[in-house]
Amino acid sequence: MTDPGVVRSVNQDSYYIDPERRFFIVADGMGGHAGGQEASQIATETIQAHLEEHWNSPRAAGELLQEAITAANEKIIEDQLKNPERQEMGTTLVIAIFRDDGSWYTHIGDSRLYRFREQKLEQVTEDHTLIARAIKMGDLSEEDAKNHPYRHILFKCLGRRDLPPVTVSPLDVQSGDSLILCSDGLTEEVSDEEISDYLQTGADCQETVENLVAAAKKAGGSDNITVVMVSC
Template identity: 55%
Template structure:
């Protein structure tokens, strides 16, 4: 499976700092996006710790006999523990946390995705954009049970309230799932700074119109800024090539 990939991040138009981080493995084995919270220093540190811990764990355990599902789950739990430890060592950052979304593409198994929070993984296949992850938010739960519509959710005051994130001692479950990939598929990992500003249909249109992945990533960033750019914006795009 040959992969092409690109990524970029931007603080947006409102915030003076960027609490997002991302990582693209040079060998194309895994891709990470994290969106920190808890103030300037706290959010930046939480997303940095998460990204580095996940990267380090996956790199060290790539040849482990465990399944990709087990390896990725443990990588995210390891990141959570590292953030909690940092909180204990630095009480001024006690409320920090971060989302994380990771796609891991092993040589012999189906790709797997792990996520915590509301950073998302999408798959674009034959002009259809599908959200693979399910947001860990109060509002996503309300939409699922029919208490609120997706349109109403975009303006709801509780739309940013997370039900789960890295950096919590009571984090006991992480969503891990296999992801089917076919030739021609494209993957989008992003922070909510993108999806807060652009509906899925607009994201699909911008990706499809761009001449290449790099231009698509930059176009998405700029489009989100044109719609307000209220939050940090991070985009990682991966294409499955022949």
């Protein structure tokens, strides 16, 4: 589910849920009027097409995801060259895939993947932001980071020629787990504790997602909000 939120008139988020539940994508675009929307759509559509076309390839899941993300990055750069007004556009990305060779995830930027297991919520991804890096290094507390003016500055996003190789990691999932893929429109407004509370209600995926989006809007809805929930 995606929602423009309360403040913004354009929704620059995109997402895709494979009908066969093989893979799930959330992208959060950025970069001026129409640019972010275009970037996230290009990324989502390109990755979807690549995964569908090559799903039964003998190549490992990690290699397949690397190829898909590289293709998406190149498509965004092509669009930037054709449309100079969009040259600063880019997008975050978070993907979870479930294949015969296992479950895997990757991400770029500050869109997140959470796992909810036995009534406990865990953030699986680590934000590619300067602030997250400072917290990890012990230079900044999590409390101080909440309202830091630089908290949205990314050091990695799609739409850049110097994009380093992405890390594709095994995703530890068990029967009964739930996964949340989301843009920062959710996590800027709703704390991890609150997300966990909504997941503990036992509501189905659709109702839980709707409740999380409503909570983010009630708390201010300052950004576009996208939430995808997967029950394992």
